[in-house]
Amino acid sequence: MNGALPSSLPKPFPFSALIGQAALQQALLLAAIDPGIGGVLVTGPRGTAKSTAARALAELLPEGRFVTLPLGASEERLIGTLDLDEVLRGGAVKFSPGLLAAAHRGVLYVDEINLLPDALVDALLDAAASGVNVIERDGVSHSHEARFVLVGTMNPEEGELRPQLIDRFGLMVELENCFDAEVRQGIVKARLAFDMDAEAFRVAYASKQQGLVERIRAARALLPMLTFSDDVHARVSAHCIEAAVDGVRADLVMLRAARALAAFEGADAVTREHVERVAQAVLLHRRREHGEAPRSGMAHDDTPAHGDDRRNGADASSSAGASSPQERTQSTSTDAGGDRWGYLPPEPAGMASVKGVIPLTPKKR
Numbered sequence: 001m002n003g004a005l006p007s008s009l010p011k012p013f014p015f016s017a018l019i020g021q022a023a024l025q026q027a028l029l030l031a032a033i034d035p036g037i038g039g040v041l042v043t044g045p046r047g048t049a050k051s052t053a054a055r056a057l058a059e060l061l062p063e064g065r066f067v068t069l070p071l072g073a074s075e076e077r078l079i080g081t082l083d084l085d086e087v088l089r090g091g092a093v094k095f096s097p098g099l100l101a102a103a104h105r106g107v108l109y110v111d112e113i114n115l116l117p118d119a120l121v122d123a124l125l126d127a128a129a130s131g132v133n134v135i136e137r138d139g140v141s142h143s144h145e146a147r148f149v150l151v152g153t154m155n156p157e158e159g160e161l162r163p164q165l166i167d168r169f170g171l172m173v174e175l176e177n178c179f180d181a182e183v184r185q186g187i188v189k190a191r192l193a194f195d196m197d198a199e200a201f202r203v204a205y206a207s208k209q210q211g212l213v214e215r216i217r218a219a220r221a222l223l224p225m226l227t228f229s230d231d232v233h234a235r236v237s238a239h240c241i242e243a244a245v246d247g248v249r250a251d252l253v254m255l256r257a258a259r260a261l262a263a264f265e266g267a268d269a270v271t272r273e274h275v276e277r278v279a280q281a282v283l284l285h286r287r288r289e290h291g292e293a294p295r296s297g298m299a300h301d302d303t304p305a306h307g308d309d310r311r312n313g314a315d316a317s318s319s320a321g322a323s324s325p326q327e328r329t330q331s332t333s334t335d336a337g338g339d340r341w342g343y344l345p346p347e348p349a350g351m352a353s354v355k356g357v358i359p360l361t362p363k364k365r
Contacts, residue, residue: 012066013194015056016208017201020183021049026261027171027281028057029212031149033219033260037170037253039128039150041113041161041285044175049187050153051111057149058107060212065106067099067148069124071115079123082137095142100124100133103148113152114161121161124150125168167246170253171278172285219263226259226270235272239279243287254282 018025027040042050058066069078080098099108100123108128113121127133133146152169154161166172178184194201202209232255240250255270257278262270 011198011202012055012059013052013191014202014205014209015053015060016212017190017194017205018049018053018056019186019190020178020180021053021175023281024049024053024173024175026277027173028053028149028151029216029264030257030260030278031151031171032057032061032216033264034223034256035131035147035149036129037256037260038125039152039169039171041166041169041172042151042153042175043156043172044153045155045157045177048175048177050175051109054107054109054151054153057151060209060216061106061149062217063105065103065148067103067106067108069099069108069110069116069120071112073099073120075119075123078120079127079133079135080142082135082140082142084138084140093140093142095135095144097144098133100127100146100148101144104144104146106148108148108150110150110152112154112158114154114159118162118165121165124152125165129168129170166285167249169285171257171281173281174284215264215266218266219260222263222266223259226262226267228255228259228270232258232270232272232275235275239275239283243283245283245286245288250282250286254278257282 015025015028024042027042031037031040042053044050055066058064076098078098079100081096083094083096108124110116110124116124127146128148128150131145131147132143134141134143136142150169160166178187190201236251236254236258239254240248243250254275258274259270261274261278267274
């Protein structure tokens, strides 16, 4: 295929040999065709092939790079560092690349992404959506290409991502334990065969793997030629309105995902059928009931809204229990402030009496 994986590393399980993971395979392929979709978030219990699928996808990409971001990584390790001393001495920017540069044209995999600091997740999602990594320090700026497929996995039992961050993932797939006996046996048999003789197992799937490599390459070339009809736009809007999503990010991602699917299948145009087949992955983490408060607290902004629930709860309790004039004044002031973050109610400024001051006697000349 692409021969990019170092020979010293164990070869991954073939992507085309995965069983019972059609939704995950489709989402990963779409993100590989158009990384601008913004990455794939995969949730599910342990042992459901989350990391296996991500490693298998990397082998299908031109460079075959698979980079893992450890939970303990610093921001400098992720985005890279600038040597300012070198800038002062020679005037040239000396850049030490990080993991984003290493993952260019490959897969960047983050296990338990819900446990990463928010600053790292923000940097990841910014680069995944824009395809560019920008490093700024003390007035010095450097940027480089960083087009990669971001795959983040998490177990919901270990904590959730903030709504502002989860919304920025392009696609989401929710995996479950398999309780179909036939499918379960097929998964186990395939894994045993791979563990017994990985090379022979990979040879059996070599033609399918090569076919996927060629289809991804052809789909990437076809993307710019596909446009969206008014009918497709109407269907996307209907889906997003029905799901009561915040903002229009879902519309944009759904269009890109539908176009990537059409390109992968070699279609002449993007159709409503393509939209229907990607809608679930686009809306799974964005859907909310009509009348439900916006997930982010700010429908068209990515600004974090930490503590909204605590503030609302405090406001309600102070209003309900305000009995003294001072408490009623505070409650009224809080209502006047509305939802403005950082609003402080006006406080009366008292006047204090000051003792008289004896004037100084001018010095004699």
